[in-house]
Amino acid sequence: MDRLDRLRGPEPPRPHDARAIAALAANPGCARRAVLDAAGVDKDAVATHLGFPAPFGRSPFAITRGDAFEALVKEGGGAELLRLLRELLGLPLPLAGYTDLADVGGNPSAHLRHSHTRRLIDRAARDAGEAATLYDHPLLRLEIAGYHSYLEPDVVAFQLGGRFHIVEIKSFAVVDGQAEPDKVAAAARQAAVYVLALSTLLAELGHDPSRVSHEIVLVCPENFANRPAATLVDVRRELAVLRRQLARMTRVGAIVEPLPDTLTFDLGRDDGGVPRRPVAELRSAVREVGARYAPDCLNTCDLCFFCREEAAEAGATDLLGRQVRDELGGVATVAEALALADGSLAPDDDRAEIARLLRLADRLYAEVS
Amino acid sequence: MSTLSALARLRALREGRAQRLATVRHCHLSDRPMVLIPLRLAGEAAAPLAAMAGTDPDHPRLLVVPQPRDRDLRFAFTAELAEVVLPYVEGLQKATETVERRGAEPYERCVDAPQLLVPNPAGVTFVQLLGRSTRFRRAEGPYAVHPSVPVLGRWLTFFGRRAQYPGSVLLAAATDLLSLHWATGQSALEDANLASLLGWIDPPPGMSGASAAREAEDPLVWPPAGPATDPGFDAEVLAPAIRAYQEAPGERAAAAVAAAVRSQLEPTWRLMWRAVDLLRALPPGGGAAARWEGDRTAFTAFAAQLAEGAPPQPRRDGAVAAAARLARMERARAVYDAQRAFDDPLVMAGHRLAGEAFTGTVVAAEPDRTEGEGRGRKLRPLLVVRTGDPVRLAAGARLATPARRGQRADVVDVAGGEVTLKIVKGMGRGTTATPGAVPQVGEVVCYAALTDEYQPPAALPAPEETPWTHGGPPPEYVPAEDDAEEDWS
Numbered sequence: 099m100d101r102l103d104r105l106r107g108p109e110p111p112r113p114h115d116a117r118a119i120a121a122l123a124a125n126p127g128c129a130r131r132a133v134l135d136a137a138g139v140d141k142d143a144v145a146t147h148l149g150f151p152a153p154f155g156r157s158p159f160a161i162t163r164g165d166a167f168e169a170l171v172k173e174g175g176g177a178e179l180l181r182l183l184r185e186l187l188g189l190p191l192p193l194a195g196y197t198d199l200a201d202v203g204g205n206p207s208a209h210l211r212h213s214h215t216r217r218l219i220d221r222a223a224r225d226a227g228e229a230a231t232l233y234d235h236p237l238l239r240l241e242i243a244g245y246h247s248y249l250e251p252d253v254v255a256f257q258l259g260g261r262f263h264i265v266e267i268k269s270f271a272v273v274d275g276q277a278e279p280d281k282v283a284a285a286a287r288q289a290a291v292y293v294l295a296l297s298t299l300l301a302e303l304g305h306d307p308s309r310v311s312h313e314i315v316l317v318c319p320e321n322f323a324n325r326p327a328a329t330l331v332d333v334r335r336e337l338a339v340l341r342r343q344l345a346r347m348t349r350v351g352a353i354v355e356p357l358p359d360t361l362t363f364d365l366g367r368d369d370g371g372v373p374r375r376p377v378a379e380l381r382s383a384v385r386e387v388g389a390r391y392a393p394d395c396l397n398t399c400d401l402c403f404f405c406r407e408e409a410a411e412a413g414a415t416d417l418l419g420r421q422v423r424d425e426l427g428g429v430a431t432v433a434e435a436l437a438l439a440d441g442s443l444a445p446d447d448d449r450a451e452i453a454r455l456l457r458l459a460d461r462l463y464a465e466v467s
Numbered sequence: 468m469s470t471l472s473a474l475a476r477l478r479a480l481r482e483g484r485a486q487r488l489a490t491v492r493h494c495h496l497s498d499r500p501m502v503l504i505p506l507r508l509a510g511e512a513a514a515p516l517a518a519m520a521g522t523d524p525d526h527p528r529l530l531v532v533p534q535p536r537d538r539d540l541r542f543a544f545t546a547e548l549a550e551v552v553l554p555y556v557e558g559l560q561k562a563t564e565t566v567e568r569r570g571a572e573p574y575e576r577c578v579d580a581p582q583l584l585v586p587n588p589a590g591v592t593f594v595q596l597l598g599r600s601t602r603f604r605r606a607e608g609p610y611a612v613h614p615s616v617p618v619l620g621r622w623l624t625f626f627g628r629r630a631q632y633p634g635s636v637l638l639a640a641a642t643d644l645l646s647l648h649w650a651t652g653q654s655a656l657e658d659a660n661l662a663s664l665l666g667w668i669d670p671p672p673g674m675s676g677a678s679a680a681r682e683a684e685d686p687l688v689w690p691p692a693g694p695a696t697d698p699g700f701d702a703e704v705l706a707p708a709i710r711a712y713q714e715a716p717g718e719r720a721a722a723a724v725a726a727a728v729r730s731q732l733e734p735t736w737r738l739m740w741r742a743v744d745l746l747r748a749l750p751p752g753g754g755a756a757a758r759w760e761g762d763r764t765a766f767t768a769f770a771a772q773l774a775e776g777a778p779p780q781p782r783r784d785g786a787v788a789a790a791a792r793l794a795r796m797e798r799a800r801a802v803y804d805a806q807r808a809f810d811d812p813l814v815m816a817g818h819r820l821a822g823e824a825f826t827g828t829v830v831a832a833e834p835d836r837t838e839g840e841g842r843g844r845k846l847r848p849l850l851v852v853r854t855g856d857p858v859r860l861a862a863g864a865r866l867a868t869p870a871r872r873g874q875r876a877d878v879v880d881v882a883g884g885e886v887t888l889k890i891v892k893g894m895g896r897g898t899t900a901t902p903g904a905v906p907q908v909g910e911v912v913c914y915a916a917l918t919d920e921y922q923p924p925a926a927l928p929a930p931e932e933t934p935w936t937h938g939g940p941p942p943e944y945v946p947a948e949d950d951a952e953e954d955w956s
């Protein structure tokens with residue numbers, strides 16, 4: 099049995115969505131997350147069983163609105179989307195076809211669906227005509243930390259004259275040409291994941307990977323209406339960051355190697371699906387793999403409350419955020435930083451500079467507050 | 468973030484309680500602020516779901532949209548919000564004072580101004596969006612709305628834009644005001660949660676700030692302070708209530724939605740007034756009143772524009788207006804930073820740690836030193852200050868000092884824990900220093916590379932002379948027919 103399968107236990111691996119991968123790249127130094135994700139562990143279920151359920155819920159209103167907007171954009175077999183693309187690119191695009199790649203019949207495995215996507219993309223890349231083709235829900239995959247991960251297919255790939263664009267549909271509004279910057283940034287990071295996955299696929303098929311445009315098409319509702327509007331977003335920077343971080347990301351193999359053979363994150367579900375694994379046991383299993391908590395985890399990782407608690411127990415300065423850590427010159431624990439500040443701990447050479455600043459800060463604080 | 472505030476966060480963790488970051492209050496606080504807590508329907512840009520508003524802690528006004536997707540109900544909500552906000556804003560325009568100016572016409576300024584307090588920065592953004600979605604509406608024609616709606620829209624837009632101005636508090640987020648004065652033992656990201664921030668600052672008796680903050684993260688105990696609602700609440704309580712209203716619209720169903728959102732708003736309402744009390748208990752710093760004067764001037768000017776029938780604010784600024792605004796904001800930022808440091812030794816301490824300011828003892832002084840010859844002879848006293856602070860100032864840096872506000876000095880030399888200064892302004896006319904203007908040997912002084920001086924605005928072309936590289940002269944805003952009819956779905 100594969101090592102990662104054993105870590106996960108008998109449950110089927112969880113597919114990754116681009117959001118998770120974008121977030122994974124945001125905290126590339128966290129071994130815990132890398133291992134759990136590579137093994138396809140259901141982190142949410144693990145966090146819940148540990149007594150630290152993730153704080154992420156999606157409101158039914160947001161889901162309904164998102165679905166309704168997506169349906170609106172894809173209306174009429176892609177006709178509306180094509181109209182938007184025509185306007186955006188200023189091209190008289192005839193529509194050659196709209197293919198929903200999720201339509202494979204039955205409930206085939208991710209592997210089969212991926213092969214289906216591969217075949218169709220290959221064909222599109224070979225005999226690209228002047229007409230546009232829309233591929234909805236392409237099932238792409240990406241190599242993450244040495245393992246292939248399938249991506250949740252929630253984008254449209256658009257092919258014209260042998261060039262591909264990733265189209266991302268989001269339901270946040272663009273008001274007078276402006277949207278919330280962090281939402282646009284998140285959308286760009288996610289789209290970059292698909293751009294990378296699609297160009298990798300083209301390369302595997304022997305085509306030129308640069309046929310995937312680094313400009314993605316972002317479709318959002320405009321102003322306060324439900325009317326969609328499309329914009330081109332250049333994701334070159336996000337792509338570069340993603341590439342670099344995926345490459346730099348500690349190879350999971352190297353992290354998994356020294357772990358005890360018997361280690362597993364299996365929840366020990368009974369026949370009714372209820373997790374039966376003793377919590378203490380699961381806790382020590384999770385703690386076998388080192389984490390690197392940062393407050394950003396609170397927005398991106400299901401295990402955030404668990405890891406935060408762990409950081410708090412350890413008195414880690416990570417708890418206070420990267421900016422504070424930077425100000426503290428990387429001093430790792432609260433106790434050490436405070437001891438340097440009140441002079442009860444003599445600094446080593448590396449810490450002399452920050453210790454001097456902290457002592458001065460301590461003196462000033464006492465003097466003026 | 469400075470080493471000082473980092474240390475304050477560490478201390479907060481150790482003490483289990485927030486630590487002071489300021490010895491005085493750096494924001495004006497109105498005697499009668501209006502608290503406004505807006506809620507938005509999840510997934511929508513600016514669909515109001517409810518709001519709790521008012522100036523009396525004991526009598527909040529609850530406004531509810533029982534079906535947030537219904538356009539007419541939304542406009543009924545904004546008209547109702549106008550009923551709360553406009554009388555407050557208009558009432559403050561009545562009493563004015565005459566401001567005399569040297570070399571210019573005196574002008575009238577309102578003696579007080581409104582202050583809207585929302586829980587967090589997302590609340591400020593929502594006020595802006597609500598202003599944007601209502602200011603172009605019209606009282607006649609198709610899709611007519613109540614006449615108060617576009618007026619409210621212009622006011623909210625004014626408040627929203629003013630909120631971006633450093634040091635302005637006509638519209639402010641409670642979490643921002645509190646974070647300016649206290650450091651917690653958690654991250655800045657977590658401080659954006661009003662309940663958990665207040666947990667650190669003012670934990671219930673017998674509870675540590677850390678545990679109060681943790682408890683505050685439970686949406687069942689402390690519902691989010693908006694505009695986003697708790698997804699669990701949406702699914703289990705709100706969605707069924709709205710559905711019931713949809714199926715059988717009527718007072719009973721509307722009351723059920725109102726009761727549901729009230730449960731989400733009331734805890735935050737109480738927190739907001741606790742925040743007001745905590746801030747009020749701090750002694751005000753001098754600069755806060757000066758900045759409030761600026762707010763009052765802006766308020767008076769906008770009220771006059773509105774009275775003269777000015778069109779709604781444009782969707783976007785033209786290039787020149789945007790550049791001028793940016794330059795104004797940069798200057799305001801510099802003045803704001805300087806004033807806070809001059810008002811507050813704790814804030815100054817942060818600058819001292821960064822090497823931009825220092826405190827020390829005068830070890831030598833030449834108060835009557837002059838430079839130049841004959842008629843060009845100028846008084847230029849020299850000072851040598853011994854300090855233990857890590858000074859990082861270059862020769863020529865222009866300094867000011869909190870003890871003598873009009874004084875300016877240039878750094879001549881920094882060496883071996885001694886700073887040599889040359890006083891260039893604010894030491895007296897002629898060739899003898901005014902008694903007391905130049906610090907004496909033995910006096911403890913503080914100098915900082917900060918300035919709260921008025922600086923003349925950068926020269927920018929008039930809007931009609933906008934260079935083509937910046938889009939050329941902006942078209943004058945002409946209210947377009949479809950502005951008022953814009954969808955709001």
Ligand code: SF4
Binds near residue numbers: 391401405
């Ligand atoms: S929450 Fe924990 S596991 Fe997740 S990224 Fe952060 S430190 Fe790693």
